[in-house]
Amino acid sequence: MADVSGNWLGTYWQDEMPTRFEAAFVQSGNAFTGSILDDNYLGEATVNGDVIGRSISFIKRYLVTSYAPVTYTGTISQNEDYMQGKWNIGSRYSGSWEARRNGDNLIVDLQTRLEKETLLTTSKNL
Template identity: 50%
Template sequence: MADLSGMWLGTYWQRDTPTRFEATLVQGGNTLSGSILDDGYLGEAQISGTVSGRQVRFVKRYITSNQTTIDYTGTVSEDGNHITGQWSIAGFDAGPWEAHRSEDELNASWQTLLEQTFERKLATTAR
């Protein structure tokens, strides 16, 4: 099971209209939580759900409005860096969604690794 914790960028489609979003996911065991910021008028939402193997399920609740909850299901790619699936609002609407790990997060991880390597080299040379 991949650890989905981190920053994600994604898109969901409602009636063929795409909406981009940024997500911060936190996974502890099979539990998934986090926040999503839509690039639309609904804004920020909280999520809670589960991860089982490569299957993801969560419920999205917008903070700024009293919207109906939105159910998301998805499948994580084998490398753990991409999720595709479907969202639905019971009895109202549904559509596809996808997300991938944010390049910013990957760049931050790479920068941290470089800094640690540099610090180790300095410590070794100082001895």
């Protein structure tokens, strides 16, 4: 079972328009809770969900701006640093979403990739 505890940065798309979000999840067994802050007028939401294997599903409920719950489903990557899927509000609205772990791990990952690219470039020039 994947572990989604921690901080995530993500994007969801509605009508081909991206919205960035920050999420913080705490997982216990298969269940997790958390909060999401959208980078638009919708603001903060609470989250309750489940992780089964590499599958994730959760319900997002905005605190102030909207009473309609948003259902998210998706898949978590093997190394548990990326997830993606679909969201919907009933049958009327839907779109795709993705999220990556936030924090020092992303910086370390970027530095590792840059070092590998530099080594490849150097070895090709020799």
